[in-house]
Amino acid sequence: HAGRSTRTIVIAGVPAGLLQDDVMADILTIHFQMSRNNGGDVEEVTYPTRNKGVAYITFEDQEVVESVLKKDQHLLQDKRLPRHYRLTVTRYCDNVSSSLIHLTML
Numbered sequence: 001h002a003g004r005s006t007r008t009i010v011i012a013g014v015p016a017g018l019l020q021d022d023v024m025a026d027i028l029t030i031h032f033q034m035s036r037n038n039g040g041d042v043e044e045v046t047y048p049t050r051n052k053g054v055a056y057i058t059f060e061d062q063e064v065v066e067s068v069l070k071k072d073q074h075l076l077q078d079k080r081l082p083r084h085y086r087l088t089v090t091r092y093c094d095n096v097s098s099s100l101i102h103l104t105m106l
Contacts, residue, residue, distance in 0.1 A: 007043070007062050008092035009069070011055040014047065014076070015085050021048050025055070027078045031087075032057050038071045040064030056092060065091065 014024060025047045032039040040059055047055035059065055068074075074087040 004058060005093045007060070007065060008056055008058045009065055010090045010092050011057060011074075012053060012088040012090070013086055014053045014055050015081065016048070016053045018082070019080060023080065027076065027080065028055055028057065030078070031074070031076055032059075032068065037074060038064075038067040040067070 011028065014028065018024070019027070025045045028047060029042050029045050031037055033042050040061060041064070042057060043060050044058045045055060046057075049056060059068075068089060069091065071089075074089055076085040076087050
């Protein structure tokens with residue numbers, strides 16, 4: 001079983017303040033479980049986080065991370081949302097290592 005960080009992606013562009021946090025987490029879960037979004041089984045959604053509009057999603061399998069990242073664009077859509085929102089999807093482990101690099105450069 002791959003380490004947690006390698007099974008986690010960072011989602012930016014989550015429309016903050018429109019819906020209750022648990023509802024938004026639910027919409028994100030549904031989006032990233034759909035096969036048409038190259039998704040798969042979601043283990044956990046972390047939302048809200050300390051950063052506004054950012055969520056962490058951990059999948060059961062690392063392969064899902066790879067396929068989700070291959071998709072050109074992720075448009076978050078749900079009948080509870082007023083419109084479609086484009087999400088930015090990045091690897092969690094990349095974000096962590098790049099922030100560490102920035103710290104060592106300071």
